[in-house]
Amino acid sequence: MQRKVRDNKAWFLVLPVFILVAFSAIVPIMTVVNYSVQDIFDQNTAYFVGAEWYREMLRNPALLDSLGRQFFFSFSVLAIEVPLGIAIALVMPTKGRMAAVSLILVAIPLLIPWNVVGTIWQIFSRADIGLFGYAVNALGIDYNYTSDPTAAWLTVLLMDVWHWTPLIALLCYSGLRAIPEAFYQAARIDRASKWAIFRHIQLPRLKSVLVIGVLLRFMDSFMIYTEPFVLTGGGPGNSTTFLSQALTQMAIGQFDIGPAAAFSLIYYLIVLLVCYAFFTAINQLDKAK
Amino acid sequence: MAEIRLKSLAHSYKSKPTSPDDYAIREMNHVWHQGGAYALLGPSGCGKSTLLNIISGLLSPSNGDVLFDGKKVNDIPPEERNIAQVFQFPVVYDSMTVFDNLAFPLRNMKISEDKVHSRVIEIAAVLELSDLLKNKAKNLTADEKQKVSMGRGLVRSDVSAILFDEPLTVIDPHLKWKLRRKLKQIHEQFNITMVYVTHDQLEASTFADKIAVMYGGQIVQFGTPRELFEKPNHAFVGYFIGSPGMNLIEVKKTQGGLKFNNTLVSLNPEMQIALDQVSTSNIKIGIRPEFVHVWDDKAEGAFECDVLHTEDLGTYKIITMKLDGEVLKVRIHEDRAVPTKKAYISFPEQWLKVYVDEYLVDIEEPEDEAKETV
Incomplete structure (x- = not known):
């Protein structure tokens, strides 16, 4: 019989990982935590203020407005992109040359750099020279995203749908291809309707890719910055100023490092919390039945 | 009730077949009699699954006719052919319970719920699935899933033939004989034509009264296990049946x-x-x-x-x-x-x-x- 050795030497084996994680995540975050509890005037003058910045940030009306806008935007994005992405994946051809062609066409928006996406839509939507903006106005709808907050908001949403629905579509497409042919054959023999096939075969088997899709789209849209910054610059007024942009203005524009740090951490916790809630909810849904 | 007749049947996956090698099924005439237990035996790629899919209507043949009780069914889709098919990998609807799985074809036919209920209970008893009716199909073992897929065929009173496409491939060896015996029992009980595709001669001869041996897209011999053994009609049958051949x-x-x-x-x-x-x-x-x-x-x-x-x-x-x-x-x-x-x-x-x-x-x-x- 071998005697079990009880000591803490195993910790040495995981030490490299700890060091790596410390430098990649813990140190930067702790720097932010450090900022968030101090009022910094210059390199040598800083006062400890405790939770003061956090209290202030949670009462800041401008930030709360952006937070509300942000939530509304992210949920709108999910509500449109997920069903639309599934629908596109369902109608995409599966065989032959058209399958390859449609895959490339669908993937194109994903390959365009984010600031270019913003620029494209900035021009595309202009009422005077943009094809889209001009066409909408020609239909008799008064549309001008630079002056009308609703139009600006809808344009940002449309741009995001154009840019990111392909991600959901491609994820679902791959999920659908993984369903063995026998399932469809059995369903035909069982006289299942198209809806029943979708409801009982396709949707359950898309669940795992949809979890990834929903989480990715939530996180990305919740942190959206570049495209609306290029398209509208956050305006008109503050109508398209989302959280990242508000935060950047505070940290870089006004050099309010302390409050910005406090807000960053709140922001981070919200993303984490919502993702956890999504993930748990989807998993529970599965177990409940 | 169905007698399945294949008349000058041939099939090619190519749109313009030129040589006989382009055919997955070469021209054949064959009859599966009502109520028989048949096996379709042959090596991989001999065309047996193709033939099965043609009978069920999942594939439509390039030439010739499929007749059920003398009636041509070429243009009738699988859902209207009164057949059920059990596939190599068990097909169950994961998100449903065993009960809902078995009820699924009946509900699709808009049969009243109390009839659905009594029929499902009856078939579940035959298949020994009664205790599992409330379980989610997803969590079943492979052999239970395969019984559920078979059950979806049996619940339909209009089903007159069940086609099996290597149904025991993913089943544990010690459960294979149990399930095979169950199949046999169901065959005796229900007077249903059963066609069982396999590449395993032991499976074929224990299940079937008569075996059709397929080779190169043709049925080279159709006979009892004994006939295949004692008087192989084709050199391939001699080589394929028996251990060693x-x-x-x-x-x-x-x-x-x-x-x-x-x-x-x-x-x-x-x-x-x-x-x-x-x-x-x-x-x-x-x-x-x-x-x-x-x-x-x-x-x-x-x-x-x-x-x-x-x-x-x-x-x-x-x-x-x-x-x-x-x-x-x-x-x-x-x-x-x-x-x-x-x-x-x-x-x-x-x-x-x-x-x-x-x-x-x-x-x-x-x-x-x-x-x-x-």
Whole structure:
């Protein structure tokens, strides 16, 4: 019989990982935590203020407005992109040359750099020279995203749908291809309707890719910055100023490092919390039945 | 109730087939009688699944007709054909319970819920799934899932044929025989035509009354397991059925019999006459390892062989021998002494088969069963 050795030497084996994680995540975050509890005037003058910045940030009306806008935007994005992405994946051809062609066409928006996406839509939507903006106005709808907050908001949403629905579509497409042919054959023999096939075969088997899709789209849209910054610059007024942009203005524009740090951490916790809630909810849904 | 008739049926996956090799199913005529238990046996890629999918309507044949009870069903989609199909990998609707799975085809047919209920309960009892009805189908074992997929066929009172496409592939060996017995039991109980595709001869012969052996897109023989064993109609059947398969030796016609290398195998006069009319050079003799006679000593007319090696398989032994350059397998009873180095064998006339262009030269009274035509 071998005697079990009880000591803490195993910790040495995981030490490299700890060091790596410390430098990649813990140190930067702790720097932010450090900022968030101090009022910094210059390199040598800083006062400890405790939770003061956090209290202030949670009462800041401008930030709360952006937070509300942000939530509304992210949920709108999910509500449109997920069903639309599934629908596109369902109608995409599966065989032959058209399958390859449609895959490339669908993937194109994903390959365009984010600031270019913003620029494209900035021009595309202009009422005077943009094809889209001009066409909408020609239909008799008064549309001008630079002056009308609703139009600006809808344009940002449309741009995001154009840019990111392909991600959901491609994820679902791959999920659908993984369903063995026998399932469809059995369903035909069982006289299942198209809806029943979708409801009982396709949707359950898309669940795992949809979890990834929903989480990715939530996180990305919740942190959206570049495209609306290029398209509208956050305006008109503050109508398209989302959280990242508000935060950047505070940290870089006004050099309010302390409050910005406090807000960053709140922001981070919200993303984490919502993702956890999504993930748990989807998993529970599965177990409940 | 259905008799399934295949009339001049052929199928090619190519849109413009040019040579016979382009066909997955070569022109065939075949009848599966109402209420029979049949197996469709053949190696991978011989066209058996294609044939099954044509019968169920998942594929439509390039040529010929499929008739159910004399009625052409080519243009009838699978959902209206009154057949059920069980696939290699169990198909269950994961998100539903076992009950809902079994009820699914009935609900799709808009049958009233109380009828659905009684029918599902009845079929679940037959399949021994009663205790699992409330469980989610996702968490079942492979054999239970396969029973559920079969159950979805059985619940429908309009189903008159069930097609099985290698249904036991993913089932654990110790459960295979149980499920196979269940199939047999259901067949007896329900008077349903069953066609069972497999590449396993043991599975085929324990399930089916009659086996159709497929090879190269054709049914080369249709008969009882015994007929396939004792009188293989095609060299492939001889080779494929039996363990080990038939010894097949390429031979040439010569004065007084058939010859390979320096060995002359003499034939009876009728066979000699039959072979006189043959012009092809593709002639083989075949004899099953079980039917090779092993002499204890040198005997008149016996061939002398070199013994290469012996495998002891418990109840029998397989001896590998070399006869004039050709390797033969011989199967003897466990109690028999194994000859060392040299062995003396002969081929009893009734078990020595001659194949011309792969088909058996049949000099006995022809039995029509084997080649039933429309």
